[in-house]
Amino acid sequence: MRKYGLLVCLILAVTAFSAAARQGSFLDSLTFITVPSQVDAIQRVVAGDIDMHGYQVTGGTVALLDQNNIPYNKAFSGYRGLLFNPADYSSDGRFNPLADQVICQAVQKLVDRDLWAAEYLVGNALPMYSPILPTDAVYPAIIVEATKTKIAFAFDEALALQMINDRMLALGAVKNGAGNWTMVNAVSGATYVIEVVGTIRVSDERWQMGDYFCDQLEKAGFTTRRIYGGGGDLYNYWGLSIPSDLTWNFYTEGWGSSGISLTSASTWAQMYTDITGGGFPYDDMTPAWCDATFGEGFYEAAQDIYVGNYDSAEARLELFRLCESLAREFPTHIWSWNNASAYMIPEGISVIHDLAAGTFIHNFVTHSLRYVDADGAPILGGHMVVSNQEFLVNAINPIDGSNWTYDFMFMRPTQDFPINSHPHTGIPIPHMVESAAIQVLTGKPVIIDSTTVDDGWCTLEFVDSIAVPGDAWSDWDAANQVFIPASVVYPGGVTDAASKVTITYPAWLLDGSVVWHDGSPLSLADLVCGMIVGFPFDQAKPESAIYDQYRVSDYETGMSTFRGLRIVQVEPQLIVEIYDSAISLYAETIAQGQAGILWPQSQAQSYTPSWHQLAVGYYTEAAGLGAFGSAKATDLGVDWISYIDGPQLQILLGNLGTATFENFLPYAPTLGQYVTTAEIVDRYQNLSEFAAKYGHLWIGTGPMILSQVDTLAGITVLENNPDYFYPAGHYLGRGFDVVGIPAVVASGPDTVDIGTEAVFNVAITLDGEAYPVGNIKNVIYLLIDAQGQIAYDGAGTIVGDGAARVTLTAAQTATLTAGANRLEVVVVVKTVVLPGQTSVSFTTL
Numbered sequence: 001m002r003k004y005g006l007l008v009c010l011i012l013a014v015t016a017f018s019a020a021a022r023q024g025s026f027l028d029s030l031t032f033i034t035v036p037s038q039v040d041a042i043q044r045v046v047a048g049d050i051d052m053h054g055y056q057v058t059g060g061t062v063a064l065l066d067q068n069n070i071p072y073n074k075a076f077s078g079y080r081g082l083l084f085n086p087a088d089y090s091s092d093g094r095f096n097p098l099a100d101q102v103i104c105q106a107v108q109k110l111v112d113r114d115l116w117a118a119e120y121l122v123g124n125a126l127p128m129y130s131p132i133l134p135t136d137a138v139y140p141a142i143i144v145e146a147t148k149t150k151i152a153f154a155f156d157e158a159l160a161l162q163m164i165n166d167r168m169l170a171l172g173a174v175k176n177g178a179g180n181w182t183m184v185n186a187v188s189g190a191t192y193v194i195e196v197v198g199t200i201r202v203s204d205e206r207w208q209m210g211d212y213f214c215d216q217l218e219k220a221g222f223t224t225r226r227i228y229g230g231g232g233d234l235y236n237y238w239g240l241s242i243p244s245d246l247t248w249n250f251y252t253e254g255w256g257s258s259g260i261s262l263t264s265a266s267t268w269a270q271m272y273t274d275i276t277g278g279g280f281p282y283d284d285m286t287p288a289w290c291d292a293t294f295g296e297g298f299y300e301a302a303q304d305i306y307v308g309n310y311d312s313a314e315a316r317l318e319l320f321r322l323c324e325s326l327a328r329e330f331p332t333h334i335w336s337w338n339n340a341s342a343y344m345i346p347e348g349i350s351v352i353h354d355l356a357a358g359t360f361i362h363n364f365v366t367h368s369l370r371y372v373d374a375d376g377a378p379i380l381g382g383h384m385v386v387s388n389q390e391f392l393v394n395a396i397n398p399i400d401g402s403n404w405t406y407d408f409m410f411m412r413p414t415q416d417f418p419i420n421s422h423p424h425t426g427i428p429i430p431h432m433v434e435s436a437a438i439q440v441l442t443g444k445p446v447i448i449d450s451t452t453v454d455d456g457w458c459t460l461e462f463v464d465s466i467a468v469p470g471d472a473w474s475d476w477d478a479a480n481q482v483f484i485p486a487s488v489v490y491p492g493g494v495t496d497a498a499s500k501v502t503i504t505y506p507a508w509l510l511d512g513s514v515v516w517h518d519g520s521p522l523s524l525a526d527l528v529c530g531m532i533v534g535f536p537f538d539q540a541k542p543e544s545a546i547y548d549q550y551r552v553s554d555y556e557t558g559m560s561t562f563r564g565l566r567i568v569q570v571e572p573q574l575i576v577e578i579y580d581s582a583i584s585l586y587a588e589t590i591a592q593g594q595a596g597i598l599w600p601q602s603q604a605q606s607y608t609p610s611w612h613q614l615a616v617g618y619y620t621e622a623a624g625l626g627a628f629g630s631a632k633a634t635d636l637g638v639d640w641i642s643y644i645d646g647p648q649l650q651i652l653l654g655n656l657g658t659a660t661f662e663n664f665l666p667y668a669p670t671l672g673q674y675v676t677t678a679e680i681v682d683r684y685q686n687l688s689e690f691a692a693k694y695g696h697l698w699i700g701t702g703p704m705i706l707s708q709v710d711t712l713a714g715i716t717v718l719e720n721n722p723d724y725f726y727p728a729g730h731y732l733g734r735g736f737d738v739v740g741i742p743a744v745v746a747s748g749p750d751t752v753d754i755g756t757e758a759v760f761n762v763a764i765t766l767d768g769e770a771y772p773v774g775n776i777k778n779v780i781y782l783l784i785d786a787q788g789q790i791a792y793d794g795a796g797t798i799v800g801d802g803a804a805r806v807t808l809t810a811a812q813t814a815t816l817t818a819g820a821n822r823l824e825v826v827v828v829v830k831t832v833v834l835p836g837q838t839s840v841s842f843t844t845l
Contacts, residue, residue: 024724026370034714056341090246093187106163206252256405260426308582354423366413398609414700436591472564478541518690530600744836770802786819
């Protein structure tokens with residue numbers, strides 16, 4: 001093992017691996033240090049100062065890994081864009097050109113995405129035109145509409161500049177002697193120079209992207225001002241602002257993933273509406289704003305996709321197509337590129353790799369991260385030091401805290417969720433669930449994966465009707481702090497329930513085997529409390545002491561389909577029924593979504609709060625001394641609650657003392673049914689002892705405990721959780737190390753006579769071997785003609801192992817004109833969610 005010059009004492013023995021000898025993680029400790037530069041991080045790995053860089057390596061920096069013989073895996077894990085401020089005018093009368101429909105369309109054509117991917121990312125990226133990525137499972141099914149967006153936003157600088165010039169003149173703008181656009185202020189009447197303010201990240205290629213965009217805007221006659229900084233600094237500048245203050249016009253946004261999404265259900269809702277409860281500017285994207293901006297039907301379609309409100313697979317795809325087409329008319333983002341990022345796995349280290357999340361964001365990382373010997377066998381113990389690009393970007397709290405990838409890197413190992421996702425296929429895998437029985441109405445477009453059927457944990461049954469019991473919990477009475485039964489919420493009975501999910505939890509879940517990091521056993525009260533604040537029920541009600549107007553849209557979205565939850569039994573093991581009027585394409589994703597309702601899980605950011613951990617923050621927000629959510633904190637002029645550092649932590653620690661003295665139980669009329677007075681005393685005593693030992697209040701049930709936080713030094717340290725209920729290595733040996741992304745090559749004639757048949761052969765391989773025909777789902781093609789438009793699309797023919805064929809008929813080529821054409825081919829396989837893609841060009845004569 002390497003030695004390190006860090007101010008962390010990490011010296012313990014390393015022993016041979018024995019699964020029975022250890023619970024939790026393989027490692028004794030995992031330390032994250034902050035190294036903003038990817039180059040510096042790689043150099044420190046080479047020098048032996050640290051073990052590995054935990055964040056993605058992008059663009060030309062990937063070459064440094066090759067030069068230094070550092071192994072890595074690729075993941076399409078991060079994507080970048082330019083987010084526009086949606087306020088069209090400031091409160092003092094200044095115009096925001098990036099909130100104008102025509103200019104938003106024009107600037108899409110003003111940027112060269114191919115240049116960005118080729119030069120800034122050195123080919124380690126895919127150009128991106130909408131939030132539906134070419135690597136998303138839904139992409140092949142909507143490829144025609146997605147390609148229309150790609151064609152509409154193709155780089156055409158001359159046309160873009162003309163569109164901007166014509167629009168600005170139509171708006172009454174005039175260029176001054178310096179060639180800069182001026183306008184008469186709508187409030188003061190004074191003439192002013194229009195300024196576009198860009199907030200530009202400097203930690204990666206977004207620096208170049210932001211500067212390029214400003215340069216292009218200046219070509220169009222706009223004056224620009226560039227504000228550079230890291231994620232945290234810039235978030236305080238733009239993310240906590242009031243839109244109409246117009247302190248910024250665009251932000252160089254970046255997004256990551258915690259795993260593969262089979263359905264892309266949240267994409268449109270998250271990026272263009274207030275549905276998923278994000279901070280500014282998303283909390284301003286209300287139904288009225290969306291209808292006015294994108295057109296009537298967009299918000300409803302995004303919501304229907306999110307909650308699963310559709311009657312057929314084709315109806316679902318139509319919703320995606322509608323969102324794609326409407327967002328194309330008024331694009332409020334410039335989507336730039338999808339990183340083909342490298343995640344280093346240095347010699348002597350092994351970890352499960354997720355094709356979407358990379359190394360340190362997915363839920364299997366701490367179950368698999370380990371040192372290995374020369375034969376690849378796990379080594380038990382050790383102290384690994386990993387660099388992170390940024391640190392504590394936002395406040396850390398268990399309800400509505402940071403959603404930054406950098407912060408998730410040290411939070412994920414402390415947490416657990418009922419159902420995780422396969423790192424290559426996205427198929428849900430039970431983690432703290434024994435089984436799920438799914439009933440859906442006959443005719444609903446729901447399927448179940450064959451591997452799930454083989455595993456037997458999830459079953460799917462079609463039924464003619466679903467009755468919701470009258471005693472099921474269907475809503476929340478915040479004034480009296482009790483659930484409202486279905487018989488009251490729906491006095492005429494529920495007539496539209498489309499799914500019933502019966503979740504059976506393992507007997508060990510609530511028998512004391514699962515404990516919070518402070519030693520408190522996980523209880524039914526934690527699960528029920530998670531439903532109260534996580535749905536969110538309580539925060540969405542004005543009667544609540546912690547009411548947050550920015551959580552109302554989440555509540556309304558959930559309630560649009562949620563019909564009730566019923567606890568069937570608690571002993572000998574917990575069984576729960578959940579009723580809903582919506583569905584998902586897969587039985588497993590229905591189970592995964594519904595299992596998170598009765599669970600200590602915040603739907604805002606997928607954190608796991610215990611009831612007593614929540615209580616100290618509840619006190620703080622109820623007293624007006626802080627707020628769980630950033631938007632509410634900004635409105636009230638108070639701090640965003642943090643459980644691990646800063647002044648808010650001191651307030652929380654004081655409230656812990658008050659809660660202990662008062663034996664405070666949040667939502668006592670409901671939680672009091674599951675909590676004894678003795679448990680209340682024990683819980684606060686445990687949390688107090690934990691805080692005294694570790695200096696913070698962040699607890700979970702995961703395989704590692706957050707043991708040190710050094711805000712000034714940018715260091716977090718995690719230690720193994722010896723009381724974890726799964727042994728080290730629980731997820732090894734399940735085939736997660738085999739990645740089967742196909743390589744695809746198409747070949748055919750260089751020239752085609754108009755009116756004759758043309759045959760193109762498609763070779764599909766994996767590591768040089770023919771891809772098994774049984775693992776190939778389908779082959780899709782698009783023909784782009786000499787005018788750059790979609791002439792035809794359809795399905796190719798699979799002819800055997802590693803072989804397919806696309807045939808353009810004589811009738812099809814007869815409609816083409818002379819010139820260059822392009823055939824795009826997408827191959828969808830069963831073993832990984834990422835399709836293989838290629839293209840081949842030919843000339844028609």
